[in-house]
Structure formats: C-alpha cells, structure tokens
Amino acid sequence: MNTRVTASFVLSVLLAAGPAAFAGETTAGQAASPPAPVVKVSAPLPPQKPALGEDKEPAKQLFSHVELPSLGKAMAIGYYPRGCLQGGVELPVDGPNWQVMRISRNRNWGHPELVKFLERFAPLAAKATGWNGIMVGDMAQPRGGPLPYGHLSHQIGLDVDIWFMPMPDHRLSKEERDNLSASNLVAADLKHVDPKTWTPADIAFIRTAAEQPEVERVLVNAAIKKELCRVEDKKSDGWMDKVRPWYGHNDHIHVRLKCPADSPNCRKQPPVPGSDGCSAKELDYWFTDNVLHPRITEPKHPPKPLTLADLPPACKTVLDAPANPKAVER
Numbered sequence: 001m002n003t004r005v006t007a008s009f010v011l012s013v014l015l016a017a018g019p020a021a022f023a024g025e026t027t028a029g030q031a032a033s034p035p036a037p038v039v040k041v042s043a044p045l046p047p048q049k050p051a052l053g054e055d056k057e058p059a060k061q062l063f064s065h066v067e068l069p070s071l072g073k074a075m076a077i078g079y080y081p082r083g084c085l086q087g088g089v090e091l092p093v094d095g096p097n098w099q100v101m102r103i104s105r106n107r108n109w110g111h112p113e114l115v116k117f118l119e120r121f122a123p124l125a126a127k128a129t130g131w132n133g134i135m136v137g138d139m140a141q142p143r144g145g146p147l148p149y150g151h152l153s154h155q156i157g158l159d160v161d162i163w164f165m166p167m168p169d170h171r172l173s174k175e176e177r178d179n180l181s182a183s184n185l186v187a188a189d190l191k192h193v194d195p196k197t198w199t200p201a202d203i204a205f206i207r208t209a210a211e212q213p214e215v216e217r218v219l220v221n222a223a224i225k226k227e228l229c230r231v232e233d234k235k236s237d238g239w240m241d242k243v244r245p246w247y248g249h250n251d252h253i254h255v256r257l258k259c260p261a262d263s264p265n266c267r268k269q270p271p272v273p274g275s276d277g278c279s280a281k282e283l284d285y286w287f288t289d290n291v292l293h294p295r296i297t298e299p300k301h302p303p304k305p306l307t308l309a310d311l312p313p314a315c316k317t318v319l320d321a322p323a324n325p326k327a328v329e330r
C-alpha cells in the first residue's frame with residue numbers, strides 16, 4: 001500500500017523508490033528491496049516564524065534581528081522615517097575624537113557618508129568646544145529599517161544622535177557606555193536652558209555641526225533653539241536655519257545628512273523654510289501648554305507598526321541579501 005510522505009524538512013529516501021523519490025516523495029512499500037544507498041533530499045525548510053508571514057510582521061522585528069549589513073553598493077533607500085540601508089558600514093566604537101555609546105544596541109551603522117561625516121566632524125567639534133571629542137549615540141541598525149524602540153527616523157543610515165557631553169579622557173568600558181547618561185541642558189520649566197549645565201561650548205558644538213555642508217538638519221530642544229536665537233541674533237550666516245526644534249533632544253543633538261549622490265531612491269526632506277527659525281511664529285508653538293505638558297492617554301487606535309510592505313520594495317532585497325563578509329571579519 002502506498003503511503004505518501006510529504007515533509008517540509010530533510011527527508012531520507014531510497015533511490016530504489018523510483019523517480020517519485022526525487023520529487024520529495026517516497027513509497028514506503030518498496031523501501032526494503034532491493035537494498036540501496038540512502039540519500040538525503042532537501043525540501044524547503046518551514047518558515048521560522050510561521051504565525052504572520054514576513055509581509056505582515058512589524059518590520060522593526062525583521063530589521064532589528066539582523067546583526068550584519070547587507071552585501072551590495074551603499075545606498076540609502078526611502079525616507080528617514082520609512083526606509084532601509086544597503087551596504088551599511090560601521091563606525092568604529094573608538095576613534096581619536098569619539099567614543100560610541102550604547103554599543104550593545106548595535107546601532108553604530110550608517111551610509112558611508114555618515115561615517116565619513118562623523119570621522120571629519122569629531123576633530124572639528126573637539127577643536128571648537130575644547131572637548132576631547134564627542135559621544136556618539138544611535139545611528140542606524142546594520143540594514144537600517146524601523147527600530148523597535150527609541151526613534152521613528154534613523155532608518156536609512158543618515159541620522160545620528162550626538163550627546164551634549166564632552167568625551168572623557170579615558171576609554172569607557174562597555175558597561176559605562178550602556179549606563180552613563182548625557183547632560184540635560186534644559187531647565188525644569190522646559191522653557192529655558194539650565195544655567196548649571198549649559199555652556200558656551202554647547203553653542204560651538206551645535207554650530208559646528210550645522211555648518212557642515214552635507215548636514216540637512218540639526219534637531220535640538222526648543223529651549224535650546226530659543227537660547228541660540230537669543231545669543232546669536234542675526235549673525236549666523238545661515239547655519240541657524242538648519243537648527244530646528246524637536247521634541248526631546250534636551251541631552252543630544254540629532255544630525256541628519258542630505259541624501260547622498262549615490263542614492264537615487266533616497267527621498268529628500270523638504271528644505272528648511274529659509275529663515276533662522278527665531279520668529280515668534282516659529283517658536284511659540286513649542287512653548288504652548290499642550291506641547292510642554294502633553295496629556296498622556298492611550299490612543300484609541302494606536303498606529304500600526306510599519307511592515308515590509310510599507311517600505312520601498314528594495315528593502316525586502318536588502319533584508320534578504322547575504323551579509324557583507326568584510327563586516328563579519330571586523
């Protein structure tokens with residue numbers, strides 16, 4: 001009696017079973033005669049997470065589980081809060097003028113332009129501030145993509161957080177890098193900088209970042225922007241235009257680079273409005289009660305997490321691509 005055996009894992013079959021064996025089937029009744037060598041035929045492995053299917057699973061799960069960058073030409077794909085990174089490169093965790101913080105998050109990856117920017121910016125910032133160097137926070141995951149916590153953007157390898165804190169004169173341990181916190185420069189009223197932590201070096205730090213031509217935006221807390229407007233007042237030569245207020249950012253700047261020339265699928269952010277951002281019209285919103293003290297309520301319809309289908313189609317290719325073997329050797 002013929003019993004069809006179909007299995008989705010490696011099957012042992014008998015050559016003597018006839019052509020059907022090669023299609024992944026065997027006829028149990030003929031198994032014993034004549035004796036024949038046993039061969040293994042590979043059948044497709046079952047999907048590792050069969051519950052949802054890749055297209056429906058939150059993309060942050062898929063991207064945060066990949067530990068190495070994809071093989072392929074470096075390319076920022078999509079938009080800062082909706083995309084991914086092909087051919088990402090790693091910023092070494094220590095440089096002459098920088099240390100990478102939170103190493104355990106494995107977010108010190110970016111488009112090569114971002115790594116080049118940081119290698120160039122670190123000594124410039126050190127010189128401008130008198131600091132030993134800079135403390136680099138989150139960049140992107142090895143293949144970019146949505147992150148399971150911490151940021152909406154940082155997806156295409158062109159965003160980096162840099163702390164408001166001078167680099168110490170010694171190399172921090174891995175534990176220190178995971179546990180130390182940056183300085184909060186904003187006072188408890190959320191309307192002013194904190195005179196206990198705010199220093200002129202912080203202005204030099206922000207200014208040096210905003211002056212770099214490849215920088216698209218520098219995001220800081222509104223109280224910090226307001227202080228810059230107060231002290232810089234019309235003498236900024238354009239760099240102040242790029243410094244914009246955003247939620248949080250009281251202990252770090254967020255530097256965003258322009259789309260690099262090698263990334264045709266990188267979507268540009270609309271340019272800043274061509275003002276220094278210091279008008280009451282632009283600033284006042286940030287100091288309204290709703291923004292300073294938002295009511296925390298559970299949203300009735302929480303936003304659905306991004307899936308692979310929400311990202312540019314090339315991001316599936318990036319996710320499925322083999323790892324860059326050079327990155328394995330690091």
Ligand SMILES: [Zn+2]
Binds near residue numbers: 154160161254255
């Ligand atoms: Zn950021």
